Amino acid sequence: MQSCRIVYILGYPIPVFNGWNKSGEFDASVTHLAKVRNVMRYLDSLNSASEDDLVLMIDGYDVVFQLPADVLIQRYFAVIGAANAKIAAHFGADSVDELVGDNSPRQTILFGPEKICYPLDWNRPGCWAIPEDIDIPVGAFGPDDGQLSHNLPRWLNSGTILGPVGDMKELFAATLEKIKATYDPIHEFSDSDQRYMSDVWGEQEFWRSVNRHNQYFHDDVNPKDIAPKGDPDQIIPTREAGQKTEFHIGIDYKSGLFQTRVGSDHVLEHLSFPNSVPDGIGLWASVSENPIESPNPQPYEIYLPTNVVSSLSRLLKPISHTLEADQHSIVSSLRLGTNLVTKNIYGLFHCIGEKTYLDDLWYRLWFQKHAKALLEARLESSKEDNKISDILIDGRKWVVAHGFPTASNSSVHSVGAWVDMDGQWLTWEELCEPYEGNLFGDKLE
Template identity: 40%
Template sequence: MIPFMGKRRNIVIAVLAALLVLVALSSGPTFDTERIKNFIPGHYNAGHDTAGHDNAVDDHVSHSNVGHGSSIANPRTSQMHFLIPASAANIHLCYNMVSAVANRYPVPMLLGWHGTGLLDAHKTHLAKLRAIQRYLHKLDAAEDDDLVVIVDGYDIIMQMPPEVMIDRYFKMADKADARLARRFGITVDEARSRGLRQTIFWGPDKICWPIEWRAARCWAVPTSNLGPKAFGPKSGNGEMYFADPRWLNSGTVIGPTADMRRLVDATMDEIEATYDAEFPQSESDQYYLSNVWGRQEYFRSVAVANGGDVPGGPKDREIPRLREDDQETEYHIAIDYESALFQTKAGYEPFFGYMQYNQTGLKAKMDIDMFDLGEQFQPYDIEMPSVVAGAMAKLYDAIPEAHPGSSSEDWLSTVSLGTNYVSRHIYALWHCTGPKEWIDKHFPTLWFYPFVRPLLKAAVKASQSGDLISTAPIGGRHWTPKTWFPEDAHVLGGAWTDKNGTTFVPWAELCGGHEDTLFGGEAGYMPASLDEEELATEEAAGTAADNAPVNPAPAPPAPKHEEDATKQEIQVMETVPDIPGGDIPEEQPEALTLGNQESKP
């Protein structure tokens, strides 16, 4: 039955492709043969091992390589890469992958999978950087302008679809470029002509980690664009809750692949030049990335001062030095201060939560007095951006069998969405910084929890059909996933890994043992059963989920360096000094306009 179904699908695809070609040929000479390839799914073998091929990631996972020379009238097509550094499967990794697939991100690419030696992530966070570097260097030059999203494996849950993330990325980059140009007192065009851009955005932290207030990564970096009183009257009082989210968190990042490759290479050079095994955080990727960023910001400030002294920092501050006279310092590193993309948990607990957008015009009534203002507090509205409403409606409408009689229009006004109360953004993902047990409590609160199984099935089918991330251009381009589900993948999916080149790992091996938890939100769900479609697919693949281990492997214990970091982070939650940010004067809050609303905190 399964081979016949595959042939039938191929026949349908061939007919559709022929029709599209005929229509295009009749429309004139502007027909783009490369774009048509995006609508024809590739053919994969889930068990195919590509060891020994330098471009294995590209050749065997990419759906297509589309030219980047398109005009505005004919937008070019770029890819989104979705990378998760992870060495082994557990329930926390499944939260991440399930939430990503349910939201229709590209099929997760697990980096450092079952890594050993220098790629053993259980022994060192630096394995993460090595695995990322290896992946980025296997990409073709034609992919330099693609977007890559990299998230930690075991403490991330995705909330918004990828088109929301891409849309916000471009708006955020334009806004950050404008702020950088103001810092230099020049126009945006002039700044860009000098190579001054903000293209790589990391998650925000309310603490400079590892803590060393004399280091440039702590004192030389800009303050955020949220304004000096963004967190109420207690802002900057030394408590972590009221600190400015101006520091880099290395657990989440987005940026162009070429820029990311340059930054990762520079960070590996930093490790080679400064590694000290006696330093307690010598295995922290965030330490080295933040040092590269701190050096960038210091030398930006030197340029602003025309080579003069840079203000800021404690009296015994450390000045970053260049190892060579021509050492590069500009890497386009920036921070997602507004948590439009990345919402970290630690220190933000009073300032984010779930809201229903049930007022007229898909607005939520913010009636939480988060600053304890008492009678001075005035409730206000937060509007759901149109890009969010459209992306969410598309997912909901794709699974009518899961909610018979309910329309997306009705659902959007009742669903609860995680929202940053200060920036008023419905954030794209949630990052469980600090104690990790909170992620187990958080997963069942996400919008997709009642529909996980049908959402996964719909996502797998959409991927196998060659669906684009968005049918409309974003940032002047069409967007397609870098990775796609194989034709013989289980109906619930799986993930690609970098083990032995590029290998697909099926659902049963990754998350089959956790279905009771992952599908716990389904009404009437019987955990021990598989529906007919799942059984047929599993039988064909020879990896039935009911053959998964009865007692799946427990989550591996956190490496000691990670445990120590978490303990120290908790201990210093009330010791965040209010340090002026290099040459950056305090700013009044900017209009937050990444969605279709304009609001001020």
């Protein structure tokens, strides 16, 4: 049922399956590196007018959507905006636009966070050369005692990525170069796409540190002297003159967009937001749990952002005749997956680890019991336009990049998916029909 998580309900474009029924080095059942190769082929197939389009890349088996596409796009620009302000300040500028050159730092690509460096090898740059200050205090997830669940989410997870097409091309090309240069077939994790991507990021962060040092000290420092002293086998990045080391990579540390499961179960809860703020639009929940083992816990509040309230209400409006109350009241009763530490109602959930967890999670998603009606309403509205949002986001109108085949109708059975850049259409019957009862019905005992 994993391939039938119906993201179209939430305003996302029709998905593109990269690597469907491919063979050899493009077969993901043979090697995880097929993910990098297939996405690179897809990105290369896009025309030059797509360079500023946003592309969302997710693992196909274990990522579940929760919030609408317009909210995710708004979150993206908010997160990279804050990150770029911090980068500019670190380099003594008012804006990253003042930082020029091929290796000028900025953030345009967001990866999901992880609480441990995987594959674990502290000699890799992707493990040791990364930022320590992530604007979350040490101990926020529990005592700083080395337990995985208490770690800060400081590392990169490659299962969820969002960024502009042009920069994503450069990132995936750099990852393929990293694979070519360092691939060792006898290495235990030679097959891990995350290993290579995180090292591209780690090297980026290392050279940012070197460049920042040079900005203030203006000396001919040996990069080895900047690296923290580690194992004799510690990999210290090297670069040739003119080599690109900046790929605009950042991590969604606070899980505004991407929530990774491993090590976070104790701080994740599906909350309802029954309390109204004075303006009558915003909603909030009171939290009294103490999952992080604070010595003197106090109740606190988590707010459901007004743009989330508005977006969910807009999705529910076309099926209001089927609801037992108005949209606003329904929204206040929905139970939404929330990170109790960062206080973010996350956009996507990445279920690393045990996968049967997803079969229960599907029935906890806020839209599941309305799924068929919402899907039919979405299909009907898509006849009129292909917009993602009625409002400007980052000063632009956002529309879906991939729609339906021209001959499709408004039946739920017209939903499907595209295959790579090949133009092949996978139908509902091929993907989802065997699971239709589970998708739209009550949980089967």
